[in-house]
Amino acid sequence: MKAMLKRLDLNSATAFETFQPSEAERFGLWLHAGVGMADADAADDFRFFVCNDAWLSYQRELGIACGARYLLIDGPFDASTVKAQLEAFLESCVGESWDEVVAAVSKVGLWEFEDYQP
Structure with missing residues (x-):
């Protein structure tokens, strides 16, 4: 089994494809x-934090610790590059079962059922 991106959005009225951050060089x-x-x-729903090295460096300058789960993009913001990098990561997430695939995706993304206890 292999993970595949089915949809991508900002969870807002702004479409991801047309979004431009206030600072494309540091996002x-x-x-x-x-x-x-x-x-x-x-x-299944996942949340991914996407940033570039300039953003991480800025956070360190401010003394803000960053979590370990993020997708690092090289260079300024470009929606098509971000989507392509996410798709490339997801293509590497394979397993014998959906649970194994989810475990691989969850190394970067936050799964909607993470920490769920029935």
């Missing part, structure tokens, strides 16, 4: 993604 933002298997229509 960090949360993306909401539907991730599922390539051979199915269904998708």
Whole structure:
């Protein structure tokens, strides 16, 4: 099984494809993604924090500790580059079961059922 990006948005009225951050050279933002298997229509929700090195450096200058889960993009913000990098990461998330695929995706993204206890 392999993960596949089914949808991508900012969880706002602004479309991801047309979004421009106030500082394209230094950006960090949360993306909401539907991730599922390539051979199915269904998708689980994940949140991904996407940033570039300039944003991380700025946070360090401010003395702000950054979490370990983020997708690092090289260079300024470009929606098509961000989407392509996320798709490339997801293509590397494979497993024998959906649980194994989710575990791989969760190394970077936050799964909607993370820490869920029935």
